[in-house]
Amino acid sequence: MKQKISNLKLEKRRYDLKEKVSLVEKFQLWRNKPIQKIIGYIIMADVKIDLSKKVLIPRYETEELIYQTIDFIEENQYKEILDLCCGSGFIGIALKKFFNEINVCQSDIDKNAIKQTIINLKLNNIQNDVIQSNMFENINKKFDLIVSNPPYLSEKEISLISKSVLKFEPHKALFAKNNGLEFYEIIEKNLNKYLKKNGMIILEINPDNEKWFLNNGYNLIKDINGKKRIAFKKKDWIS
Ligand SMILES: C[S@@+](CC[C@H](N)C(=O)[O-])C[C@H]1O[C@@H](n2cnc3c(N)ncnc32)[C@H](O)[C@@H]1O
Numbered sequence: 001m002k003q004k005i006s007n008l009k010l011e012k013r014r015y016d017l018k019e020k021v022s023l024v025e026k027f028q029l030w031r032n033k034p035i036q037k038i039i040g041y042i043i044m045a046d047v048k049i050d051l052s053k054k055v056l057i058p059r060y061e062t063e064e065l066i067y068q069t070i071d072f073i074e075e076n077q078y079k080e081i082l083d084l085c086c087g088s089g090f091i092g093i094a095l096k097k098f099f100n101e102i103n104v105c106q107s108d109i110d111k112n113a114i115k116q117t118i119i120n121l122k123l124n125n126i127q128n129d130v131i132q133s134n135m136f137e138n139i140n141k142k143f144d145l146i147v148s149n150p151p152y153l154s155e156k157e158i159s160l161i162s163k164s165v166l167k168f169e170p171h172k173a174l175f176a177k178n179n180g181l182e183f184y185e186i187i188e189k190n191l192n193k194y195l196k197k198n199g200m201i202i203l204e205i206n207p208d209n210e211k212w213f214l215n216n217g218y219n220l221i222k223d224i225n226g227k228k229r230i231a232f233k234k235k236d237w238i239s
Helices: 002-014 021-028 035-039 060-076 090-098 111-123 155-160 161-170 182-194 207-215
Strands: 041-045 047-050 080-084 101-109 130-134 142-146 195-204 219-222 228-234
Touching: 002 021, 002 035, 021 035, 035 041, 035 130, 041 195, 047 090, 047 111, 060 090, 060 195, 060 228, 080 090, 090 101, 090 142, 101 111, 111 130, 130 142, 182 195, 182 207, 207 219, 207 228
Parallel strands: 080 101, 080 142, 101 130, 142 195
Antiparallel strands: 041 047, 195 228, 219 228
């Protein structure tokens, strides 16, 4: 408990908030509520992300995915971007904030994610298209770049996940069938249909699935912890 209290104080300090931890907050910590949910928002990649709905709390690995995606957009002058499985809206909002001239479409199956993305677009004064869709079902155009951080934990990893994550973040934001590959397999099948010529796919991945991505022609990039966390390929390379 002491550790949790000092973590909350540290996070408050990061945001210039009063460090005092109230009784209500102590109770929330005791119930394993994540500190980001207690504070109610996070600030990463220059965007503020409200977390009042039940959505995945953006992770530092995803911030790295955003910075890598920014590099690719700049290098290739991409204009039409799809943020597939957008959750809180973190990725697509950060990209649009960085490049005002791009068009970003954000989609998710979950109505809470759609509501949260709309809240966060307003909060950051950003306009993106938002579509509720089971993967590509309601997506009707091609993109220069598709970026996605889909659910990628396999059900057998459930025992390794903390109580706090299981209780406060949606199961369907975390877990995927086929050893965590379910959504990547859907993306792979649809790349030709939804990517323009010279288009690019960039994904956050579970490092344990490295082989599958290499076998499917992806290049891998390590995260700050030395784990292969980002996979990408250009449409040219897709056989
Ligand atoms: C790991 S979270 C990522 C959220 C956000 N992109 C981020 O990085 O913080 C995965 C998201 O995929 C969504 N999702 C799960 N199944 C889906 C499906 N069949 N079609 C579209 N989105 C789905 C979940 O609702 C969740 O918001």
